[in-house]
Amino acid sequence: MEQIDKTEQYILVAVATGDEELAWASLTELEDLLKTAGAEACVHVVQNLDHPDRSTYIGKGKALEIKEMLEIYEADGIVCDDELSPSQLRNLSDLIEAKVIDRTILILDIFAGHARTREGKTQVEIAQLRYRYSRLRGMGEALSRLGAGIGTRGPGETKLETDRRVIQKRLKLLSDEIETLKKARDTTRRKRTVSAVPTAALVGYTNAGKSTLLNRLTGSDILAEDKLFATLDPTTRTAVLPGGQEILFTDTVGFINKLPHNLIDAFRSTLEEAKYADIIVHVVDSSDEQAEMHCKVVYDTIRDLGITGKPVITVWNKIDLAPEGALFRDFEADASVHISAKTGAGIEDFYSELERLLRESRVYIDKLIPYSGSAVIAEIRKYGQLISEEYEADGVRIKAHIPAALASKRGLV
Numbered sequence: 001m002e003q004i005d006k007t008e009q010y011i012l013v014a015v016a017t018g019d020e021e022l023a024w025a026s027l028t029e030l031e032d033l034l035k036t037a038g039a040e041a042c043v044h045v046v047q048n049l050d051h052p053d054r055s056t057y058i059g060k061g062k063a064l065e066i067k068e069m070l071e072i073y074e075a076d077g078i079v080c081d082d083e084l085s086p087s088q089l090r091n092l093s094d095l096i097e098a099k100v101i102d103r104t105i106l107i108l109d110i111f112a113g114h115a116r117t118r119e120g121k122t123q124v125e126i127a128q129l130r131y132r133y134s135r136l137r138g139m140g141e142a143l144s145r146l147g148a149g150i151g152t153r154g155p156g157e158t159k160l161e162t163d164r165r166v167i168q169k170r171l172k173l174l175s176d177e178i179e180t181l182k183k184a185r186d187t188t189r190r191k192r193t194v195s196a197v198p199t200a201a202l203v204g205y206t207n208a209g210k211s212t213l214l215n216r217l218t219g220s221d222i223l224a225e226d227k228l229f230a231t232l233d234p235t236t237r238t239a240v241l242p243g244g245q246e247i248l249f250t251d252t253v254g255f256i257n258k259l260p261h262n263l264i265d266a267f268r269s270t271l272e273e274a275k276y277a278d279i280i281v282h283v284v285d286s287s288d289e290q291a292e293m294h295c296k297v298v299y300d301t302i303r304d305l306g307i308t309g310k311p312v313i314t315v316w317n318k319i320d321l322a323p324e325g326a327l328f329r330d331f332e333a334d335a336s337v338h339i340s341a342k343t344g345a346g347i348e349d350f351y352s353e354l355e356r357l358l359r360e361s362r363v364y365i366d367k368l369i370p371y372s373g374s375a376v377i378a379e380i381r382k383y384g385q386l387i388s389e390e391y392e393a394d395g396v397r398i399k400a401h402i403p404a405a406l407a408s409k410r411g412l413v
C-alpha cells in the first residue's frame with residue numbers, strides 16, 4: 001500500500017493552577033506555535049490542579065484518559081504548555097506510551113527553523129543542546145519516541161546530537177564561536193554610538209507587527225508574516241524623521257509568555273540590542289484579546305535583560321483590526337500612539353511623539369571637565385553612555401551621550 005505522509009497531530013495539554021481562562025488562552029497560543037512548527041492540534045485539554053504534578057505534570061488518572069484519547073484521535077503525541085523537568089518528561093511519556101513535547105522544545109524547534117544568520121543558528125543550537133544535555137540521562141526511551149519530528153531538528157534541518165560527550169564538545173565549540181561573533185557585534189555597535197545618530201529599538205510580543213513597522217518607517221522589505229518568531233536576527237536600518245533628524249531603527253526578536261530560559265541566555269547578545277538604544281518603541285497588537293498580558297510579558301522580559309531607564313513609546317498597532325471604542329492604556333510608557341503599520345494610519349502621530357521624546361532624552365557632549373569636577377564625571381559615567389575618556393593636563397576630556405536633563409543641570413551644553 002502507498003504510504004501517505006500526514007501532518008503530525010497532537011493533543012495540547014495545560015495545567016491550570018489559578019485562572020482557567022488564562023490556561024485556555026495559552027493553549028490557543030500553543031496551537032499557533034504548533035502550526036508554525038508545521039504540525040496540527042486535534043484537541044485542547046486543561047486540568048485544574050493546585051500545582052503541576054511533580055512526577056507526571058498532569059495527574060496520573062488524566063494521563064491515562066489522554067492515552068485513550070490518543071488512540072481515538074490517532075494522534076502522534078501530546079504537547080504540554082510548560083517546560084517539563086527531565087523526570088516529568090520521562091514518566092509522562094512512559095505512562096501514555098507516546099511522544100511528549102513541551103512548550104520549550106516547540107519554541108526551540110521554531111527558532112531552529114527560522115534562524116538565518118550564523119549567529120542566530122549558533123545561538124539556537126546552544127539552547128537546544130543545553131536542553132537536551134540536561135535530559136539525556138535515563139531518557140533513552142522518551143527521546144527515541146520523538147522519532148524524526150519536532151524536537152529533533154537543529155538549525156538548517158541538521159539532526160541534533162544525542163551523545164553526551166559529543167554534545168559537550170560541540171557546546172564548547174559553539175560558545176567560542178558566539179564569543180567571536182559577540183565581539184564583532186560590539187564593534188559594530190560602538191561605531192554606531194560614536195556616530196551619535198540616535199537608535200530606536202522596536203520591541204514587542206511576537207507577531208505584534210514590529211517588522212511591518214520597520215518596513216514602513218525605513219522603506220525596507222524585511223520578512224513580515226503571520227507566523228510566530230518570523231524575525232530572529234536583529235536588523236538595523238536608517239530613516240530620516242520629518243523634522244530632519246536621522247535615526248536608526250532596530251527590529252528585534254519577539255517575546256512570548258514563558259520564553260525558555262535557555263533561549264534567553266543563548267540569545268542574550270541579540271536580545272540586548274535594545275539595551276544600547278536611546279528609545280524603546282514598544283509595539284503591541286491592539287486587536288489581540290491578550291494585549292494586556294502581552295504588555296506585561298514584554299516589560300518583564302526587558303527588565304530581566306537589564307533594559308531599564310529608557311524612554312518608552314508604546315505603539316498600539318493593528319488599530320484597523322481593533323474593536324471600536326476599545327481603550328488602550330500603558331501606564332509605564334512615556335508616550336502612546338495608535339497606528340496601523342499596514343495602512344499607515346497614525347504614523348504622523350508616531351513621528352511627532354518620537355521626535356518629542358528624542359528632544360527630551362539624550363544629547364551628545366564632547367567636553368573637558370576639570371579634575372575638580374569629579375562628581376560630574378561620576379554622574380556622566382553612571383547615567384550616560386561613555387564613548388571615550390582621555391586624561392589631559394587640565395582635566396578629563398569626555399565624549400558621551402547623556403540625558404538631556406543632566407546636561408542642562410550641569411551646564412554641559
Ligand SMILES: Nc1nc2c(ncn2[C@@H]2O[C@H](COP(=O)(O)OP(=O)(O)OP(=O)(O)O)[C@@H](O)[C@H]2O)c(=O)[nH]1
Pocket residue numbers: 204205206207208209210211212213223224225226227228229230231232253254255317318319320321339340341342343
Ligand atoms: N491588519 C493589520 N495587520 C498587520 C498590521 N501590522 C502587522 N500586521 C500583520 O501581522 C503579522 C505579523 O507582522 P510582523 O511584522 O511579521 O510581526 P513581528 O512583530 O515582526 O513578528 P515576529 O517577527 O514574528 O516576532 C503580519 O501578517 C502582518 O501583515 C496592521 O497594522 N494591521
Ligand SMILES: [Mg+2]
Pocket residue numbers: 210211212223224230231
Ligand atoms: Mg518580525
